Amino acid sequence: MINKKLIKKITLIKAFSFLFIVSFICACGEDTQKSDTKETPAVETIDQTQKTYTREKLPGKIKWLTNTADPIFSSPDVKKGGIFRSSITAFPPTFRVVGPDSNSSFRSAILDNQLSLIGIHPNTENIIPELATHWAFGKDKKTMYFKLNKNARWSDGHSVTAEDFAFTLEFMRSKHIVAPWYNDYYTKEIDRVIIYDDYTLAVVVTKAQPDLHLRAGMSPMPKHFYGTLDATFVRKYNWEIVPNTGPYQVSDFKKGKYVKFKRKKDWWAKDLHYFKNRYNVDTVTFNVVRDSNILWEYFKKAKTDVFGITIPKYWHEKTKTPVVKNGYVHKIWFFNDTQQSAQGLWLNQDKEIFKDRNVRYAFSHAMNIQKVIKKILRNDYSRLEHGFMGYGRYSNTNIRARRFDLKQVDYYMKKSGWKRGPDGIWIKNGQRFSVDVSYHFDEHSPRLVVLKEEAKKAGIDLRLQKLDQSAWYKKVVEKKHDVAWVGWSTSLRPQYWEHFHSINAHKPQTNNITNTDDSEMDTLIDAFRNSLDEEKRIVLSKKIQAKIHEIGSFVPTFRVPYVRQAYWKWWHLPDIPGTKHTGDLFDPFSSATGGLFWYDEELHKETKAAMKKSIKFEPVTIIDKTYKR
Amino acid sequence: MIKLNPLTLKKIRRFKTIKRGYYAFIIFAVMISVSLFAELLINKRAIIVHFQGSYYFPTYGDIIPGTEFGLDYAYETNYRQLATQFKTEKSGNWVLMPPVPYDAFENDLKEDTYPPFPPSFTEQHYLGTDTVGRDMVARLVYGFRIAIFFSLALLVSTYIIGISIGCAMGFWGGLFDLFFQRIIEIWSNMPVLYVIIIIASIISPTFTILLLIMVFFSWTSMTWTMRTITYKEKTREYVLAAKVMGASNYRIIFKHIIPNTVAIIVTFAPFAVSSGIILITSLDYLGFGLPPPTPSWGDLLAQGWANMEAKWIASSVVAAMTLTLILVTFVGEAVREAFDPKLHTTYE
Numbered sequence: 001m002i003n004k005k006l007i008k009k010i011t012l013i014k015a016f017s018f019l020f021i022v023s024f025i026c027a028c029g030e031d032t033q034k035s036d037t038k039e040t041p042a043v044e045t046i047d048q049t050q051k052t053y054t055r056e057k058l059p060g061k062i063k064w065l066t067n068t069a070d071p072i073f074s075s076p077d078v079k080k081g082g083i084f085r086s087s088i089t090a091f092p093p094t095f096r097v098v099g100p101d102s103n104s105s106f107r108s109a110i111l112d113n114q115l116s117l118i119g120i121h122p123n124t125e126n127i128i129p130e131l132a133t134h135w136a137f138g139k140d141k142k143t144m145y146f147k148l149n150k151n152a153r154w155s156d157g158h159s160v161t162a163e164d165f166a167f168t169l170e171f172m173r174s175k176h177i178v179a180p181w182y183n184d185y186y187t188k189e190i191d192r193v194i195i196y197d198d199y200t201l202a203v204v205v206t207k208a209q210p211d212l213h214l215r216a217g218m219s220p221m222p223k224h225f226y227g228t229l230d231a232t233f234v235r236k237y238n239w240e241i242v243p244n245t246g247p248y249q250v251s252d253f254k255k256g257k258y259v260k261f262k263r264k265k266d267w268w269a270k271d272l273h274y275f276k277n278r279y280n281v282d283t284v285t286f287n288v289v290r291d292s293n294i295l296w297e298y299f300k301k302a303k304t305d306v307f308g309i310t311i312p313k314y315w316h317e318k319t320k321t322p323v324v325k326n327g328y329v330h331k332i333w334f335f336n337d338t339q340q341s342a343q344g345l346w347l348n349q350d351k352e353i354f355k356d357r358n359v360r361y362a363f364s365h366a367m368n369i370q371k372v373i374k375k376i377l378r379n380d381y382s383r384l385e386h387g388f389m390g391y392g393r394y395s396n397t398n399i400r401a402r403r404f405d406l407k408q409v410d411y412y413m414k415k416s417g418w419k420r421g422p423d424g425i426w427i428k429n430g431q432r433f434s435v436d437v438s439y440h441f442d443e444h445s446p447r448l449v450v451l452k453e454e455a456k457k458a459g460i461d462l463r464l465q466k467l468d469q470s471a472w473y474k475k476v477v478e479k480k481h482d483v484a485w486v487g488w489s490t491s492l493r494p495q496y497w498e499h500f501h502s503i504n505a506h507k508p509q510t511n512n513i514t515n516t517d518d519s520e521m522d523t524l525i526d527a528f529r530n531s532l533d534e535e536k537r538i539v540l541s542k543k544i545q546a547k548i549h550e551i552g553s554f555v556p557t558f559r560v561p562y563v564r565q566a567y568w569k570w571w572h573l574p575d576i577p578g579t580k581h582t583g584d585l586f587d588p589f590s591s592a593t594g595g596l597f598w599y600d601e602e603l604h605k606e607t608k609a610a611m612k613k614s615i616k617f618e619p620v621t622i623i624d625k626t627y628k629r
Numbered sequence: 630m631i632k633l634n635p636l637t638l639k640k641i642r643r644f645k646t647i648k649r650g651y652y653a654f655i656i657f658a659v660m661i662s663v664s665l666f667a668e669l670l671i672n673k674r675a676i677i678v679h680f681q682g683s684y685y686f687p688t689y690g691d692i693i694p695g696t697e698f699g700l701d702y703a704y705e706t707n708y709r710q711l712a713t714q715f716k717t718e719k720s721g722n723w724v725l726m727p728p729v730p731y732d733a734f735e736n737d738l739k740e741d742t743y744p745p746f747p748p749s750f751t752e753q754h755y756l757g758t759d760t761v762g763r764d765m766v767a768r769l770v771y772g773f774r775i776a777i778f779f780s781l782a783l784l785v786s787t788y789i790i791g792i793s794i795g796c797a798m799g800f801w802g803g804l805f806d807l808f809f810q811r812i813i814e815i816w817s818n819m820p821v822l823y824v825i826i827i828i829a830s831i832i833s834p835t836f837t838i839l840l841l842i843m844v845f846f847s848w849t850s851m852t853w854t855m856r857t858i859t860y861k862e863k864t865r866e867y868v869l870a871a872k873v874m875g876a877s878n879y880r881i882i883f884k885h886i887i888p889n890t891v892a893i894i895v896t897f898a899p900f901a902v903s904s905g906i907i908l909i910t911s912l913d914y915l916g917f918g919l920p921p922p923t924p925s926w927g928d929l930l931a932q933g934w935a936n937m938e939a940k941w942i943a944s945s946v947v948a949a950m951t952l953t954l955i956l957v958t959f960v961g962e963a964v965r966e967a968f969d970p971k972l973h974t975t976y977e
Contacts, residue, residue, distance in 0.1 A: 293934065293935050312743075316743075317743075317938070320938075371738075375736075375738035375739075375743070375762075376738070376743070376744075376761065378743055406702065406703070406704070410703070420694075420703070422691035422692070423691060423692055424691075424692040424694065424704060424705055436833075442916060445761075445921050445922075446760055446761040448921070449734075449736065449761050449763075449921060449922045450736050450738075450761060452734075452922065453734060453735060453736050456704070456705070457702075457704035457705070458704070459704070463920075464920055464921050464922065465833040465920060466833060466916065466920055466921060467830060467831070467833060468830030468831070471830050471831045
């Protein structure tokens with residue numbers, strides 16, 4: 001998959017999938033099938049005659065670039081081998097990565113094994129080679145040239161050729177994949193692929209781009225495997241193992257139970273500069289464990305190798321357990337420096353009550369986030385000031401989230417003509433200020449009940465609505481919520497269009513879950529999307545963030561600029577355990593940050609023997625602040 | 630008032646002589662009635678406030694904002710603070726707090742230490758707090774009230790439906806009976822718990838919705854028994870006599886048959902109550918019951934399981950549950966014994 005994947009590689013999703021909620025990064029919609037052509041990025045606007053590729057002669061003056069000069073972040077001491085046992089909370093509804101039900105969090109495990117033309121270095125953010133060895137930028141800022149690595153192979157042995165990239169466009173534009181978002185993206189954003197020879201190609205985007213490489217560095221689909229698509233696609237490929245180019249491939253699975261990945265014995269990229277000494281374990285198993293308490297018990301019995309303990313209760317309390325105290329399990333607190341998930345309360349402005357800006361402001365001031373951080377989260381988390389923190393120069397550092405303030409609540413509510421009812425809750429024309437807060441993660445209940453009690457003081461009644469994850473997801477993307485408790489995954493650059501552009505408002509299955517519909521905002525976002533000048537984009541980005549704050553339909557909650565994990569003693573990490581963008585130190589696949597850890601068989605045996613004889617080791621807690629700001 | 634026949638009165642007398650069951654019944658009744666007035670015993674609102682010569686009774690009714698007592702906030706008065714404030718001021722004002730001055734929702738959080746907090750008499754958290762600092766006693770008692778009334782309501786509604794349909798099946802028999810037998814067979818083969826879980830994960834159920842769902846699936850249990858008894862009773866002489874005298878079907882069913890089946894219905898009741906409690910508790914435990922922050926035993930059990938180191942959570946809820954279920958079972962046993970037909974029938 002295209003840029004989305006490229007960007008996605010350095011997202012937080014995986015580490016936080018346990019902690020946070022969402023993993024629908026580019027779910028910009030599966031709708032728009034039959035809407036107004038003018039208004040929407042609809043499917044029917046696709047020009048079916050648009051060519052997916054042309055064959056041309058390579059222009060003469062091309063300045064080829066490559067990059068083998070950036071620092072390597074893997075360790076030279078690695079050993080190969082071992083089984084890494086991880087877990088997933090639900091079995092994926094399909095192995096497809098496009099089409100209905102494909103947007104589950106497991107998708108990243110499959111996508112991460114699909115290399116792109118180029119990657120992004122997780123520390124320097126420079127372009128690094130993946131499937132391409134060299135690349136070059138066209139002067140039009142629309143064309144990017146690539147030279148493929150001639151050794152690049154699909155997992156079934158076929159070479160990766162320029163044809164596969166041309167096919168990707170055909171694939172993504174096909175209506176048979178039932179993925180309007182991709183149909184639209186690969187039509188409106190990617191113009192065509194130019195094939196010069198089997199191993200040289202160019203990707204042409206439709207509009208000149210400031211970050212051209214994020215769009216053009218696409219990931220191929222195996223043409224020899226799919227052949228011609230037809231209407232049976234969705235069903236036919238539900239459980240097919242599609243050839244890939246990454247280090248691992250699915251080797252075995254049992255629906256509802258587990259998925260196994262095996263390392264390719266002779267992976268074509270294993271000795272490449274940035275892939276050397278990575279992806280060390282032979283087998284990665286994802287077992288389905290539906291409950292995090294049970295998973296914790298599994299972990300303590302060494303039935304799973306790593307456990308995320310970012311949540312304060314785990315880091316401080318639950319890890320006071322013999323396996324940690326006796327040094328069999330190590331704890332690590334690793335600070336990263338990456339985009340922060342926009343997590344918080346998203347107010348649905350299509351609901352009558354939230355149409356009034358004063359009410360939205362009052363709602364923000366009624367959320368005692370500070371108290372939750374202080375009294376429940378042990379001051380381990382920080383307040384998220386707005387939805388786009390950690391995007392470097394693109395972040396507006398002047399915005400400060402609205403703090404809990406009863407006087408402000410009073411001011412705004414009275415301004416809109418509300419009065420306190422007999423039960424202390426605001427009331428206007430018979431309507432009480434009582435709203436549903438939809439969430440799905442049990443661990444978040446303590447935070448919400450505190451917010452609820454505090455909001456009562458401010459005269460707002462929160463009705464907590466805990467739903468099953470898929471029911472919650474459906475409710476939110478169908479915009480049926482009052483207030484949604486959501487944390488989004490992140491991208492390299494802020495994604496405003498999908499969350500705040502009016503094109504995505506008032507219709508289901510888009511990410512504009514606040515139904516923000518503001519012409520000024522649209523102008524800003526369009527300008528941001530169309531601008532080629534980085535400086536201008538930065539200015540616009542900051543303006544948009546200020547505008548989001550002004551609209552007040554998002555109440556930011558927490559920021560967690562680190563990851564904390566517990567792992568069994570026989571796993572090793574490099575001296576600097578991760579990268580700036582690492583969200584999970586034990587991510588087995590990610591081409592940007594993953595596969596750095598390795599297994600130590602002797603230490604495993606030694607530890608097992610020690611446990612049997614009750615020999616204790618010194619407890620180990622690593623705190624790594626290399627990238628701490 | 631239904632006139633109890635002498636046989637029933639005899640049974641009740643017999644029940645009273647079974648001491649274990651009788652006392653269990655009294656204790657249980659007291660528990661229920663006390664829980665009805667829990668607001669006066671376990672509440673963050675004061676029972677009486679005496680302020681500048683006038684009396685306030687904040688327990689029931691609307692909130693009294695802090696400004697009413699000269700405080701600087703417009704939200705509900707914090708009576709615990711008010712009590713200590715009045716004490717230090719010594720101005721003749723006073724506050725009478727309930728024995729447990731917390732309600733089931735309030736988070737009593739502290740500086741530099743994190744919930745769950747262990748039991749403490751000085752803070753009047755007699756059984757400690759749960760994982761978000763809510764008082765355990767309050768959660769237990771209010772949770773008990775919800776669970777018991779839920780199961781009573783479930784009992785009454787399933788009995789009404791079950792008895793009427795069962796009775797009708799037995800009384801009319803024939804095609805009607807045949808038809809309903811099949812319906813019930815199919816109905817009772819539905820995996821109730823799963824259905825409830827599916828529904829509860831799509832909508833966040835309220836008390837009434839949950840009750841309706843459960844009634845919808847559990848009314849069948851009584852029908853078989855009722856059908857059989859009615860079949861038997863219908864052929865007895867007294868029913869035939871009533872028929873001969875021209876009594877209507879309505880009269881026969883409600884005046885003659887049902888009163889004579891009470892004995893059997895009653896013996897089932899206590900066990901139905903305990904299974905109702907278990908049902909709602911297990912649903913809450915699994916997270917598919919009443920939505921948070923409703924106080925519930927199931928939620929406390931889940932917390933106890935997730936926080937084994939906080940022993941007071943698991944132990945108090947397990948103790949409370951055991952106590953309740955034992956009481957109900959004792960009552961049930963005694964009822965069964967008292968209503969044992971062998972003791973009251975003589976065969977000639």
